[in-house]
Amino acid sequence: MSTENLVKHLPNDIGGTGSSDDKIHIFERDLYPWEKRCHALLDVLDYHKIVNTEEKRRGTENIGSEMAGKLSYYEKWIVSASNLLLQKGVLTPDEIAVKTAEVAKRYNLVL
Amino acid sequence: MSENAHNPHTGRDGDNHPEGHDHAEEHEPIIHEAAPSYYEILEISIRELLTEKGILRPEEIRRQIEVLDSRSPALGAKMVVKAWLDPAYRSRLVQNGNAAAEEMGISIYDNTKLTVLENTPGVHHVIVCTLCSCYPRPILGLPPDWYKSKEYRSRTVREPRAVLAEFGTLIPEEVQVIVQDSTASERYMVLPLRPAGTENFNAEELEALVTRDTMIGVALPSISN
Numbered sequence: 080m081s082t083e084n085l086v087k088h089l090p091n092d093i094g095g096t097g098s099s100d101d102k103i104h105i106f107e108r109d110l111y112p113w114e115k116r117c118h119a120l121l122d123v124l125d126y127h128k129i130v131n132t133e134e135k136r137r138g139t140e141n142i143g144s145e146m147a148g149k150l151s152y153y154e155k156w157i158v159s160a161s162n163l164l165l166q167k168g169v170l171t172p173d174e175i176a177v178k179t180a181e182v183a184k185r186y187n188l189v190l
Numbered sequence: 191m192s193e194n195a196h197n198p199h200t201g202r203d204g205d206n207h208p209e210g211h212d213h214a215e216e217h218e219p220i221i222h223e224a225a226p227s228y229y230e231i232l233e234i235s236i237r238e239l240l241t242e243k244g245i246l247r248p249e250e251i252r253r254q255i256e257v258l259d260s261r262s263p264a265l266g267a268k269m270v271v272k273a274w275l276d277p278a279y280r281s282r283l284v285q286n287g288n289a290a291a292e293e294m295g296i297s298i299y300d301n302t303k304l305t306v307l308e309n310t311p312g313v314h315h316v317i318v319c320t321l322c323s324c325y326p327r328p329i330l331g332l333p334p335d336w337y338k339s340k341e342y343r344s345r346t347v348r349e350p351r352a353v354l355a356e357f358g359t360l361i362p363e364e365v366q367v368i369v370q371d372s373t374a375s376e377r378y379m380v381l382p383l384r385p386a387g388t389e390n391f392n393a394e395e396l397e398a399l400v401t402r403d404t405m406i407g408v409a410l411p412s413i414s415n
Contacts, residue, residue, distance in 0.1 A: 093321065098344035103356050105336050113230040118332070119254035120237055122300070123246055132374040136322045152323070152338055154229040161236055170239055178235040186225050 092140055114153040121160055130163050138163050257299055258332060265296050266329040266379055267400035269306075271393050274384045284308050287379065291329055298328045302377045307407075309383045313366045316354065316407030317378045318346040324372035326379045330402055337406065347371065357408040380407040387413050 110118070124130040130138075138159025140147065150158065164170040183190045226234070240246040269291065273280035283290040287304030291297075298304055304326055307315035319325065320343050325333040336342050346353045350367045354360070361367055370378045382404045388396060403409035 098348075099340040100345070101341045103336050103339060103341045103345070103353065105357065107334060110332065111230075113226065113233050115255055115258060116237065116251060117233045119251045119258060120233065120240075120246075122254045122258075123250045124240075125300075126250075127245070129245070132324075136374065139322065150229075152335070154227075157229050157233045157236065161232060164236065164240075169243075169245065170236070174239055175232075175235060178239050179231050182231045182234045182238070186231075188225055188231075190228070190231070 092137070110153075117153045117157050117160075121156060124160065129167070129169065130160060134163055135159055258327075261328055262331040263400075263402035263405060264397070265291075265294075266326070266402075266405045267397040269294060269296070269329065269379075270381055270400045270405065271396045273306075273381055274396060275393065280381075283381065296329055300328060302326075302328075302375055304329070305376065305378050306381050307368070307370055307378055308381045309407075311365075311383070313368060314361050314407065315368050315370060315378075315380045316346060316350055317370050317372060317380060318343060319372040320344075320347055321371075321373070324374060324377060326377040329379060330405060334402075354408060357403065359409050379405050381405075382407075382411050385411050385413055 121130065121135055125132060125135075135156065136159075139155040142150075142155065142158060142162075146158070147155070161170075161175065165172060165175070179190055237246070237248075237251065241248055269283060272294070273283045279290065279293075282293070283306050287306045288298050290306070291304060302324075307317070309315055317325075319337075322343075323333055323338040325337060327333070342353065347369050350369050351361060354367070372378055382400065384396070385399065388399070391399075399411040399413065401409060401411070404411045
């Protein structure tokens with residue numbers, strides 16, 4: 080048996096602790112403005128070929144089961160984007176630390 | 191989905207600087223927005239850093255928000271109704287979803303492949319993205335939260351008829367249900383059956399029947415709604 084099949088059929092890598100049997104929570108809501116900005120930001124990063132859809136998705140999965148279970152959809156997106164931009168050397172941890180502190184200060188918050 | 195403890199009225203791109211408001215000087219500074227969450231601060235920070243480095247321009251984000259806002263299920267409904275009324279368009283739509291959308295002036299801005307799944311009296315389709323949230327955004331807008339939920343993603347492939355029943359959609363046993371999983375590059379839309387009793391409806395009346403959920407496949411167009 081050739082090993083080619085193993086390479087061609089990668090395992091599903093969904094994060095978290097498995098599937099769900101729960102009832103679907105059917106409801107409608109509008110996105111918060113920051114969620115829409117986050118969506119647009121990732122789209123633009125895709126257009127610039129900095130972060131593509133598949134990288135972004137993987138980034139939302141490999142954050143460990145606790146975060147995968149507790150963060151909301153766009154919270155995972157922005158964490159994924161932040162990790163990918165660090166890995167790719169586009170941003171540095173120091174730059175993010177300084178900027179987030181500065182942004183928090185505008186709102187009289189301390190991170 | 192966790193609750194987000196902030197105000198949905200926080201301004202858009204470039205509009206979230208309280209000091210930018212030019213109010214009378216004798217007031218204490220007025221903070222118009224509730225405190226942003228850690229994740230919103232991260233979003234603002236990354237966007238500003240990328241802008242400062244010249245990697246992105248703020249107008250690109252604004253423009254993309256406009257693109258997102260310009261997309262809704264009304265576009266998909268126009269394609270469905272045109273297919274109902276025009277057999278030649280129907281075959282072009284089923285053959286090449288991208289070309290059929292572009293033909294109606296709807297750009298597939300995310301460079302994905304759009305495949306249209308044609309329901310027949312014997313076959314009903316429903317779409318899902320088991321991996322995450324892939325969805326035909328250019329023609330339907332952004333997906334609802336439930337489409338992205340673990341419950342919908344897990345169960346639709348395992349027990350589609352039970353999932354459809356939760357949406358109030360009962361598919362007769364003799365009708366085959368086909369679940370189509372989406373990917374980062376391959377997106378799908380369901381072309382529902384035109385309901386009986388709509389022979390005298392005009393295009394506008396028909397479009398009103400073609401809701402988002404009928405194009406995801408969790409509902410059927412109905413004149414009784």
